[in-house]
Amino acid sequence: QVQLVESGGGLVQPGGSLRLSCAASVSISISTMRWFRQAPGKQRELVATITSDGSTNYIDSVKGRFTISRDIAKNTVYLQMNSLKAEDTAVYYCYRVVGGYWGQGTQVTVSS
Secondary structure (H helix, E strand, C coil), rough: CCCEEECCCEECCCCCCEEEEEEEECCCCCEEEEEEEEECCCCCEEEEEECCCCCCCCCHHHHHCCEEEHHHHHCCCEEEEEECHHHHHHEEEEEECCCCCCCCCCEEEEEC
């Protein structure tokens, strides 16, 4: 059974940083990996993508603040989040495109 396990969420003040991790039980090198987020009362939205060849893409609202990366040897994808804002508050989910697998999510709360 494929598992994606997110970690690294928490409570942070505006302007702070967090690094989310997504540890996969299968190879991530052959698949596009994505981070989504879902705020209360809102639809889940795609935040960042890293393709199998290492190309990255971001939604406009996080460009310059968030960085997606991966460690293929550890089958782990990361989301470095800097200059966090209140509107970044959400549950963040990792997604493996090949097979359509989701993680359980990790809560990020940005508040003073």
